[in-house]
Amino acid sequence: MRYLGRLHLLALLTVVLVTAVGVTAALAWPNTAKQDAPTVVKDGWSWFSRSADTGERADLVLTNGVVYTVDEDRTSVEAVAIRGDTIVIVGSSAEAEKWIGEDTEVIDLEGRLVLPGLIDSHAHATSGVSDIYEVPLYGLGSMEDCQQAIADFVAATADLAALQGAGWINSVFGEHGPTAAMIDEVCADIPAALYSEDYHSVWVNTKTLELAGVTADTPDPEGGIIERDADGNPSGTLRESAMELVAGVIPAYTPEQLVEGLTYFQEFAHSLGLTTVYIPSMPSGDTAALEALHAFDASGAMTIRFPTAVDVSPEDDISIAGQIVASKAAEAGGNYEIVAAKIFMDGVLEGVTAYLEEPYDIRPDYRGELLWDPQHYNEICAALDKAGVQIHVHSIGDAATRITLDGFAYAREQNGPRDSRNMITHLQLVNDSDIPRFAELGVIAVPQPYWFVVDTYYDQAVDYVGQERADRQYPMKSLFDAGVTVASASDYPVSWPPDPMVAIEIGVTRTVPAGSEAYVDPDYETPLWPEECVTVEQMIESFTINGAQAIFKENELGSLEVGKKADLVVLSQNILEIPAGEIHNTIALLTYFDGQEVYRSDQFVQ
Numbered sequence: 001m002r003y004l005g006r007l008h009l010l011a012l013l014t015v016v017l018v019t020a021v022g023v024t025a026a027l028a029w030p031n032t033a034k035q036d037a038p039t040v041v042k043d044g045w046s047w048f049s050r051s052a053d054t055g056e057r058a059d060l061v062l063t064n065g066v067v068y069t070v071d072e073d074r075t076s077v078e079a080v081a082i083r084g085d086t087i088v089i090v091g092s093s094a095e096a097e098k099w100i101g102e103d104t105e106v107i108d109l110e111g112r113l114v115l116p117g118l119i120d121s122h123a124h125a126t127s128g129v130s131d132i133y134e135v136p137l138y139g140l141g142s143m144e145d146c147q148q149a150i151a152d153f154v155a156a157t158a159d160l161a162a163l164q165g166a167g168w169i170n171s172v173f174g175e176h177g178p179t180a181a182m183i184d185e186v187c188a189d190i191p192a193a194l195y196s197e198d199y200h201s202v203w204v205n206t207k208t209l210e211l212a213g214v215t216a217d218t219p220d221p222e223g224g225i226i227e228r229d230a231d232g233n234p235s236g237t238l239r240e241s242a243m244e245l246v247a248g249v250i251p252a253y254t255p256e257q258l259v260e261g262l263t264y265f266q267e268f269a270h271s272l273g274l275t276t277v278y279i280p281s282m283p284s285g286d287t288a289a290l291e292a293l294h295a296f297d298a299s300g301a302m303t304i305r306f307p308t309a310v311d312v313s314p315e316d317d318i319s320i321a322g323q324i325v326a327s328k329a330a331e332a333g334g335n336y337e338i339v340a341a342k343i344f345m346d347g348v349l350e351g352v353t354a355y356l357e358e359p360y361d362i363r364p365d366y367r368g369e370l371l372w373d374p375q376h377y378n379e380i381c382a383a384l385d386k387a388g389v390q391i392h393v394h395s396i397g398d399a400a401t402r403i404t405l406d407g408f409a410y411a412r413e414q415n416g417p418r419d420s421r422n423m424i425t426h427l428q429l430v431n432d433s434d435i436p437r438f439a440e441l442g443v444i445a446v447p448q449p450y451w452f453v454v455d456t457y458y459d460q461a462v463d464y465v466g467q468e469r470a471d472r473q474y475p476m477k478s479l480f481d482a483g484v485t486v487a488s489a490s491d492y493p494v495s496w497p498p499d500p501m502v503a504i505e506i507g508v509t510r511t512v513p514a515g516s517e518a519y520v521d522p523d524y525e526t527p528l529w530p531e532e533c534v535t536v537e538q539m540i541e542s543f544t545i546n547g548a549q550a551i552f553k554e555n556e557l558g559s560l561e562v563g564k565k566a567d568l569v570v571l572s573q574n575i576l577e578i579p580a581g582e583i584h585n586t587i588a589l590l591t592y593f594d595g596q597e598v599y600r601s602d603q604f605v606q
């Protein structure tokens with residue numbers, strides 16, 4: 001298993017669409033976070049159970065465990081009982097026993113930990129298809145390794161019409177990226193498009209450049225870069241919006257293949273204890289992916305919640321707000337729902353496209369790419385806010401985040417306060433002075449704790465933006481301390497696997513988990529910005545109740561309380577008790593969605 005693979009995807013495949021939609025921010029609902037809340041196991045206190053005994057029986061009782069409810073008091077109990085898709089009791093094992101009837105399935109937890117079903121607040125589930133149909137280049141540390149992987153994949157895959165893949169590491173190839181000739185040596189006859197692990201660049205072969213008609217005469221598109229050789233010929237790497245130049249050359253996946261990918265992802269997620277995954281970015285013109293989500297849900301086979309955001313780009317005008325309201329209404333009520341507008345505010349640090357307050361060290365005249373005209377972004381924000389649409393913004397650089405928040409504030413000024421719960425994700429560099437604004441504006445922070453480590457990305461950040469900024473990447477405790485709702489996310493496939501146990505450990509230690517294969521350099525045992533370490537309880541909250549708040553479902557999901565949906569996970573270890581450095585070894589043993597068992601590890605024996 002490879003930990004800490006990551007890419008920052010911004011725009012998976014295509015386009016850095018951006019836009020902003022807006023929204024205002026508003027009423028910060030009370031943040032119920034209780035830091036350092038003790039784990040209290042109240043053994044056998046019958047008053048403690050919260051249920052109405054109607055004389056009916058449960059379908060499922062999990063008993064004799066540690067059920068960390070993540071309720072407001074962060075209570076732990078012994079047992080939980082479920083009828084249909086709903087929790088009917090949380091309390092002592094003795095209390096739960098009363099709900100056991102002839103047909104009740106009883107699971108003896110033998111002291112194991114139960115958590116609410118985990119929520120990943122930003123993961124590109126529709127990329128599951130890539131895990132099936134594309135050559136993985138993640139973690140490969142040399143050009144030769146990439147070539148070998150490509151050659152092996154091509155040899156093993158019959159009738160390949162085009163080669164797709166992702167995962168190559170920017171730092172392996174230097175500032176101008178890999179070349180077409182490197183692919184040509186092993187795959188020249190069919191078009192090839194291989195995305196960098198951050199999905200901000202695509203590496204293509206000569207066939208692709210020919211089919212797409214990209215030549216020395218092709219100008220760099222706005223917001224994009226065609227890397228070139230000394231003579232000005234395209235060298236094989238296309239960045240940001242220049243990736244669109246070759247998009248038409250590679251055949252799109254069919255809805256059937258996409259459903260296959262979603263089915264794969266759903267099983268993968270269940271095996272990690274995830275029951276809700278927020279899909280942050282669906283190009284609204286990507287009808288195949290939206291159709292696939294719709295069809296998958298309509299088939300009845302979707303046993304996961306997929307709240308989904310659709311992209312709004314700088315080319316959109318304020319009429320987009322009405323379109324999204326209509327899409328939301330059309331998809332309401334299922335496990336797949338459209339919940340928000342997604343906006344890309346900037347690029348990524350590794351692509352020198354994150355938008356910074358101060359210039360890059362490697363380009364002293366350059367602060368990165370802001371993808372929006374701020375005034376247009378503000379107006380889109382106001383329109384979306386007025387329409388009641390949540391806004392989910394990709395922002396990496398400190399200046400991008402400031403402008404993102406400015407748009408939310410503008411929308412509030414225009415429309416008045418609203419419980420908008422706008423989200424900002426990634427948050428690699430954040431101005432100290434902006435952190436309280438998240439709380440003021442009711443903005444949810446969506447970090448990827450998988451990335452809070454000293455590794456090759458950190459080394460690159462030191463090169464690109466200097467030691468001082470590199471050492472202050474990815475705040476988290478500051479956000480909790482300021483009363484901000486923090487909802488964690490993987491950005492799968494950027495982080496692979498999207499295992500919340502890895503993220504929980506790193507959130508607590510901000511250090512590469514011991515034994516990670518990919519990072520053996522002893523320097524990587526150093527924690528990244530250790531002052532920002534948070535508690536296990538805070539990390540759990542960020543994967544449960546806070547994720548539920550992010551989708552306005554804290555009354556249905558995110559904690560184990562009577563009347564809520566029976567989404568829960570049984571873990572192999574009590575992560576509240578074991579040393580933090582062992583959390584990543586924890587596995588999901590059983591996962592339930594709507595009261596239905598959707599995953600059982602073969603390591604679960606009773």
Ligand SMILES: [Zn+2]
Nearest residue numbers: 009010280491
């Ligand atoms: Zn993403």
